[in-house]
Structures are given as structure tokens and as C-alpha cells.
Amino acid sequence: MGAQVTKQVDRRKAISVEKKTLYSLHESSGTDFPGSTYSPADRKKWMAGLGPEKMHINKIVWPGTHDSATNKIGIPGITRPFAQCQSLSIYQQLVRGTRVIDVRVQEDRKVCHGVLLTYGIDVVIKDVKKFLSETESEIIILEIRTEFGHDDPPEFEKYLEGELGEFLIHQDDHVFGKTISELLPKRIICVWKPRKSPQAKAGSPFWSSGYLKDNWIDTDLPSTKFESNIKHLGEQQPVTSRKFFYRVENTVTPQADNPILCVKPVTNRIHNYHRLFIAQCFSRGIADRLQIFSTDFIEEDFVDACVGLTYARVEGNT
Template identity: 60%
Template sequence: MRPLFSTQIQRHESIIAKNKTLSDLLSSAGDAFPGSDYRPPDHKNWMSGLDPGRLRVDQIVWPGTHNSATDEIGIRFISRPFARCQSLSIYEQLVAGVRALDVRVQEGRRVCHGALATYGVDVVMADVKRFLSETESEVVLLEMRTEFGHGDPPGEYLVDQLGEFLIHQDDRVFQKTLADLLLRRVMCVWKPMKSPSPKRGNPLWVAEHLRDDWIDTDLPWTKFESNMRHMGRQEPVSARKYSYRVENTVTPQTDYPVWSVWQVTERIHGYARLFMAQAVARGFGDRLGGGGKK
């Protein structure tokens, strides 16, 4: 027991040290960056206040969530704390200002996170359509992917449900203005596990149009620096034909058990603005935009 206990103490000390590194950086450098003083009075309609006729898609930083549709996953007080990444429904997140959604699905058209399943994809579709019906100038980036280890649901279902709103796959979209997209308003990236990927011109977008560089760690400073390093390797947004997602989250590890996902994710969530400020300070400001930040 002594070696195990000693390891746990070392892991705890490492987490505290990594948290302090981020906290100290925030205290010394601040989290201000060009445009950071903008505070939309209405989060539900924040895009409409950005002059959609002039603002290009590649100039927008899309606030997003990780495992977006997990608010009711698992059994309350038993399995839910280990898989619930969001406490708000899809509709509530969109109203709060989220514009990039990450939804994991399985063969039965149910949303899932690992082995745990929750409500059907119909609930997600209904929430998205409800939000679109209540707004006029808001665009949503929706990623639907088959969870690892599961079979693919039919991608045609997404087209059937969202067809009238889907922005068709087109590399030129990233240089278009927000106003150019308002006739449809949903960019849906479909990432099946085994089924064929959508073809060019399809209503659904292929995985290559939404990229990220995920590392599995519960250490906030490690994740912060990894995100910065990978983003710095991307092309400037003006030259890209894809969205690049920064995963501003950390994940529980088996060698340091916790009773809830929130114990871990809260270590880094407060530093999203610091990340953008540091990106600008390190010369990566032209890489920001055109992708989701979670």
C-alpha cells in the first residue's frame, strides 16, 4: 500500500503544481486580447451583433462544448458523475452562446459516451431546430461522430432531419461572410467509424474539415501547452480550408481516481481566455478563428 499511497501523493502534488503554473501565468500576463472586451448583451443572438455582412467565417472563434449531449447520461448519482460532461441540454447550451457541438452516437441512433448511452439523436435534432426557429443570424457547427467501439447509425438520418438547414460541403465557405450562410445555418460534420465519408458537395462535411490534436491527460498546464504547440503548427486561418478545434479540457486518469468528471475538467475551464491571450502574445493570433474552442 505504501508505494500506491506515495504515488497518489505525487500525482496530487503534480496536479497542484500544474494548476499553480496556469494561475501564476494568468496573474502575471492577464487574459486580455484584441476583442476580449466585447460582452454581448444577448448570448442567444451574439452572432447578430458582429456585423454578419462583413465578418468572415474564418474570423470567428466558435465557443463549443465537449461531449455536448451528456446532460442526462447514465444513472443519476451512480454512473452519471463519471460520464456527464455537460449539465445543460443542447438547446440550453445554444441559448447560452455555444455554437460548436460535439455529439457522439451509436448504431441505435442514441447519444453515448463510451459504454453509456442516453437519449436518442432525435432529442439533439429537436433542440437544434428549436434554436434555429427562434433566431435568425446564428450559425451552428455540429459534429456528429460514431463513438469508438460502436457501429455507425445511418448518416442519411442527419440529412432527413436537418436537410433544409444544412450548409453543403464547400471549401469556399471559410472565406464567406456569416451573412452568406444564413439561408441554411448548420455545418454538420459527419464522422462515421466504418461507413463511407460524405462526398464533396454533400450536405454533410467530412472529418478533415474539423481537426484537432487530442492528448489524454488530467494535467491542465500539460494540456494548455500541448494545445498551444499544436495550434501554432496550423496554417493561418486565411489559408485554411478546415476548422481547427482546441480542446480546452482535461480528462480523468486511471492512476488518479476521482468521483466526478467535473473534479478534473474544472482544473482548466477557467483559462480559455488566457489561452487566446497567450496565442496572440506568442504570435499565433492569426491561427485563432474558424474553429471551435471547448
């Protein structure tokens, strides 16, 4: 018992030190970067606002959400706080400016986060289609994966193609060098990551797992996650040289051996440092690697930061 108490005390000290480390970096370095003062006139249509004919797919800084379809997961006030990473519906996130959606499913096509369940994938599809019907030039990256420990939904590709086929941008390395206007009226890059089923191949309506990569680490320590993100991003090629999307997640994760297990208070340790991260990418000479930037509980300022940097790239100011 004494050893456990000591361990908890040490962990609380480590968290406190790391929070102070990020705060000090924020105070000493600032958060200015090219495009940092830009704010889109309409977040729902920010890609249209920047000019689809000027925006190459590989130069967009894509605002994304982590565990996107968890707004109604679990039981309210009981299990939901342990698994909820977003408070908005998929449609509301897209309207706010999100352009990368991260969805996990199990065999019966229910969306899940670990052992907790929420609505079916049909709710996600309905929200996506509603958003697409209200816009003309917004491209979405829709990542769907089979959750760890679960089996793939049967005939899932057939189901997705039946629902989204008219919007799907087929797997093709040439897409990265194209502009949005060159891909329209197709609107969705759907990355399907099954656990046991075969991976999608070139020319398929779906993109295989190798086209959306990240280096996720399981930690609730904010400075550790921040520096890990910087390190792994720095190991990537510039966006103009890659034929895959690379994601950085501005999140930290509750740990089973820590008294604080609810997502929101834990992820808040890093949540407000998205502008600091982008500014540090410039300071450390790796801003040309940044591409997908995801977060929990996405807010307008996070979207504005990503759109601002995209604007700077489009205008040649980076």
C-alpha cells in the first residue's frame, strides 16, 4: 500500500513538472507562425475560401479529431467520461472545420472506444453525407479502423462503397500532388484499416493503412507527448516528398494506474498548446513536415491555427 501511495505521489509530481515545462516554453517562445493571425470567414467552407484551384492535397494542414465518434459513447455521467474524446457530433465537427475523422468500429458496425459502445457507423455516414450536401469544395479524410481486440465487420467495404461510392477518391499516389479542384466532385479519401481482412490495393475506392501513419505513444505526460510528437515529425520527409499522410495528435491519454481516468481533465494538460506546437515546428525547422494535426474536443481556435498555416502555404509565405 505504501509503495502504491509513493508511486502516485511521484506521478503527480512528474505531471506537475511537465505542465510547468510546457507553460515555460509557451511563455519564453511564443506562438507566432506564418498565418497565425488568419481566421477563415466561414469554417464550414474554409477550403472553398482558400481557393480549391490553389490548394494541393499534400500542402493542406488538416485539422482532425481523435476518436471522433464518441460524443454519445457509454452511459452519461457513468462510463462516458472515461471514453468521450469529442462533445460534438460528426456533422458539427465538420461544420466547425474538422477535415480528418477518426472512427473505430467492431464486428456489428457499432462505433466503439475500447469496450464501450455508441451508435452505428450509419450515423457517421449520415452526418458526412449531410455535410457534403451542404458544401461543394470541402475534402474529407475519413479513417475507419477495426478497434483493437475486435473482428472486422463482414462485407464492410461493400457497405461503405454502397453508401459513399459517388464521393470516394480512389487510392492513387498522384492524388498527393493534385489540387482540390482537380479531384472534385469526388470528396472523400477513405482510409480503411481492417485487422484481418486484406488491405485495399492501388485503384481501390479505399486507401490502405500505409497511407495514414502516426507515432502514437500511450502517456498522460504532456511535455513527453509534445516532444515525442516533435521528434517523430522531424523524422518524416517534407510533405511535398511523401506519398502518405502523417498525423500528429495533440492529446494525452489517461493511464490505468493514475487516479484521474476521465479523458477531459487529462487531455487538457496539452490541449491548449496547439499553437505552441506549430510555432515550435518552425523554430526547429520541421514545419514543412506538418500535415494532419488532430485533437480531442476540437475548438475553433485549433481549426483556425491549421487553416492559417494552410493559408500561408497557399500564398507562399512559409
